[in-house]
Amino acid sequence: MSGPGIENINPRRILSRMTPYSPGKPIWEVQREFGLTQVTKLASNENPLGPSPLALEAIQAYLSEIHRYPDADTVDLRAVIAEKRGFSLDQVLVTNGGDELITLLSETYLEVGDEVIVPSPTFSEYEFGANLLGASIINVPLRDNFRYDIDDIFAAVTERTKMLYICSPNNPTGTYMTKLDLHRLVKGLPSHVLVIFDGAYSHFVTADDYCDGLALVREGYPVVVLQTFSKIYGLAGIRVGYGIADAGILQRIRQVKEPFNVNMLAQVGAAAAIRDDQHLEATRSNNAAVREALYTALRELGLPFTPSMSNFVLVDLGVQAKAIYDTLMSRGVIVRYGAGWNLLNHVRISIGTSEENAVLVQALKEIVAVKA
Numbered sequence: 295m296s297g298p299g300i301e302n303i304n305p306r307r308i309l310s311r312m313t314p315y316s317p318g319k320p321i322w323e324v325q326r327e328f329g330l331t332q333v334t335k336l337a338s339n340e341n342p343l344g345p346s347p348l349a350l351e352a353i354q355a356y357l358s359e360i361h362r363y364p365d366a367d368t369v370d371l372r373a374v375i376a377e378k379r380g381f382s383l384d385q386v387l388v389t390n391g392g393d394e395l396i397t398l399l400s401e402t403y404l405e406v407g408d409e410v411i412v413p414s415p416t417f418s419e420y421e422f423g424a425n426l427l428g429a430s431i432i433n434v435p436l437r438d439n440f441r442y443d444i445d446d447i448f449a450a451v452t453e454r455t456k457m458l459y460i461c462s463p464n465n466p467t468g469t470y471m472t473k474l475d476l477h478r479l480v481k482g483l484p485s486h487v488l489v490i491f492d493g494a495y496s497h498f499v500t501a502d503d504y505c506d507g508l509a510l511v512r513e514g515y516p517v518v519v520l521q522t523f524s525k526i527y528g529l530a531g532i533r534v535g536y537g538i539a540d541a542g543i544l545q546r547i548r549q550v551k552e553p554f555n556v557n558m559l560a561q562v563g564a565a566a567a568i569r570d571d572q573h574l575e576a577t578r579s580n581n582a583a584v585r586e587a588l589y590t591a592l593r594e595l596g597l598p599f600t601p602s603m604s605n606f607v608l609v610d611l612g613v614q615a616k617a618i619y620d621t622l623m624s625r626g627v628i629v630r631y632g633a634g635w636n637l638l639n640h641v642r643i644s645i646g647t648s649e650e651n652a653v654l655v656q657a658l659k660e661i662v663a664v665k666a
């Protein structure tokens with residue numbers, strides 16, 4: 295018998311292999327740490343125009359009802375999404391952010407020993423989900439200029455491959471998989487591979503040869519298309535995302551999800567936001583214009599970047615990247631350092647308003663002039 299203590303209370307062994315997600319630093323933390331009042335956050339790909347005004351209105355109108363449990367089946371929101379995207383109600387599953395969909399897919403479909411193919415560098419939540427369930431992660435490096443190569447992906451497929459993630463446009467590179475490649479890939483895979491097509495940024499894409507994956511779901515392929523209200527719809531703080539897939543695939547996920555996973559303010563806010571075409575268009579055109587202004591400034595500074603189809607740009611700052619990132623931070627400009635993706639010479643800069651972009655560019659100019 296030993297005395298009281300927690301030394302014999304052991305977590306699952308797998309946890310020793312897992313590192314916690316490292317989010318973009320919040321504004322308040324940088325304010326406190328550096329004694330700043332003015333902070334510009336360009337680190338988490340949030341909507342710089344704020345939430346949709348229609349969403350705010352809907353959320354405010356609902357506030358007096360929050361003593362009630364939310365709709366466990368998210369019927370109204372699913373109906374709006376289904377209609378907007380051209381699917382039936384049972385082909386839509388709403389989740390507590392796109393992140394929860396990744397976790398739920400992992401919990402529903404992965405066993406110890408399964409292999410999950412993850413083209414890299416990419417969004418870290420895919421590895422998190424696989425690790426959580428004890429599945430093996432098979433990284434397939436992107437090619438030059440962070441281009442997808444589907445033959446590399448085919449070569450990684452084995453009998454144990456259970457899932458394949460395609461993030462397009464990819465976070466953090468902004469590169470995308472062409473429609474031709476996506477169709478060739480999905481149609482060429484063995485039938486035991488579930489493809490998770492992460493379209494978190496698909497509404498920002500302007501390329502003609504892009505495909506958002508929905509056509510493949512319609513044709514009956516085992517593809518889950520992930521979408522989120524956190525990016526173009528401006529609702530990151532309220533946590534809502536969704537998946538579109540075959541009804542049978544989603545039905546199995548419903549077996550593992552918590553009944554009240556999506557809160558009611560998120561449900562009513564998202565249902566209003568998805569109807570707000572004006573806000574979507576304003577966000578899209580701000581993004582295109584400011585991204586172009588950022589490209590111009592980066593060219594003037596001689597800083598190489600990866601052309602992006604998304605609302606962020608991956609910039610190569612060379613060996614000084616960490617120092618430049620730190621100096622930007624101390625001056626109240628938060629971007630994302632690439633270390634988490636093993637991109638030690640890079641930062642990812644979210645597209646802000648033109649005012650925010652001007653602050654970033656001015657700070658970069660001054661810092662790069664000193665470091666050069």
Ligand SMILES: *Cc1c(COP(=O)(O)O)cnc(C)c1O
Pocket residue numbers: 339390391392393394417461465492494521522523524525530533534535
């Ligand atoms: C932001 C993001 C998501 C989803 O984020 P949520 O806030 O959980 O909805 C999914 N995939 C990628 C690549 C993202 O960048």
